[in-house]
Amino acid sequence: MSDQTISLDALLPPAMAAKAEEIGTKKANMKLDNMFALALLAGAFISIGGIFSTTAVAGTTDLPYGVVRLLAGLVFTIGLILVIVGGAELFTGNTLITMAFASKKVTLAQLLRNWVVVYLGNFVGALLTALFVFLSGQYKFGGGAIGLAALNIANAKTGLTFVEAFFLGIMCNALVCMAVWMCFGARTTADKIMAIIPPISCFVAAGFEHSIANMYFIPIGLFIKDFGNPAFFEKIGKTAADFANLTWSNFFLANLLPVTLGNIIGGAIMVGLIYWFIYNRKS
Numbered sequence: 001m002s003d004q005t006i007s008l009d010a011l012l013p014p015a016m017a018a019k020a021e022e023i024g025t026k027k028a029n030m031k032l033d034n035m036f037a038l039a040l041l042a043g044a045f046i047s048i049g050g051i052f053s054t055t056a057v058a059g060t061t062d063l064p065y066g067v068v069r070l071l072a073g074l075v076f077t078i079g080l081i082l083v084i085v086g087g088a089e090l091f092t093g094n095t096l097i098t099m100a101f102a103s104k105k106v107t108l109a110q111l112l113r114n115w116v117v118v119y120l121g122n123f124v125g126a127l128l129t130a131l132f133v134f135l136s137g138q139y140k141f142g143g144g145a146i147g148l149a150a151l152n153i154a155n156a157k158t159g160l161t162f163v164e165a166f167f168l169g170i171m172c173n174a175l176v177c178m179a180v181w182m183c184f185g186a187r188t189t190a191d192k193i194m195a196i197i198p199p200i201s202c203f204v205a206a207g208f209e210h211s212i213a214n215m216y217f218i219p220i221g222l223f224i225k226d227f228g229n230p231a232f233f234e235k236i237g238k239t240a241a242d243f244a245n246l247t248w249s250n251f252f253l254a255n256l257l258p259v260t261l262g263n264i265i266g267g268a269i270m271v272g273l274i275y276w277f278i279y280n281r282k283s
Contacts, residue, residue: 017279024100039121042088047129049079073204095267126215154221169262172208
């Protein structure tokens with residue numbers, strides 16, 4: 001008989017840190033076509049979380065604000081569950097590759113190659129999902145309640161100041177990367193799902209900003225604003241002019257740019273490099 005034992009106990013943080021470096025190295029060395037295809041999937045998966053979240057909060061005007069945000073957060077978790085369990089490449093989670101970089105297992109060129117390719121793939125996947133959802137007419141469901149919710153979400157996100165969006169991005173990806181970090185210790189699919197739900201629900205409920213999620217939330221609002229059915233606007237009692245913040249320039253400059261920068265700091269430094277310093281740096 002073999003003396004080797006099989007344990008279902010979760011990995012402890014030192015082993016999680018070693019696993020994070022191993023996974024980061026593999027991600028950085030992935031074939032370019034596979035990397036981009038998996039990034040497309042991640043953009044679509046996170047968008048599915050956005051679709052679910054928008055649908056869940058549509059027409060909830062009579063509920064307390066906190067309850068609505070909690071509901072939005074709980075259902076949004078499907079996005080990262082699909083990424084982690086289904087397998088996909090998500091830019092915000094990949095900021096943890098800095099652990100492998102800090103140990104000199106990944107070069108700066110490899111790190112930036114992964115980030116750029118995955119970011120672009122996430123963008124294409126999310127934008128295509130937003131286009132498909134718009135063309136499906138789903139925004140008109142519930143007497144236009146879903147479309148109104150999408151417009152309000154997108155308008156609020158594009159109305160943030162640069163500084164607000166930046167710091168909301170930091171807080172968001174610190175929580176996202178903590179979810180990914182805890183998944184490094186998971187042994188089963190159920191473990192991973194349970195590790196994902198609390199931090200992801202928290203960041204959405206708190207109103208923190210996720211760059212890849214915003215690649216769905218804001219374009220779907222822009223598509224509705226620019227090309228929505230006139231009957232839809234009549235039904236919700238609004239006009240496109242009522243959503244003045246919602247422009248393509250505000251999407252890229254007032255939201256996506258600062259949020260992306262904040263996401264990098266929140267994941268790469270506040271989670272990745274902190275845990276590397278604690279467990280992986282050489283004495």
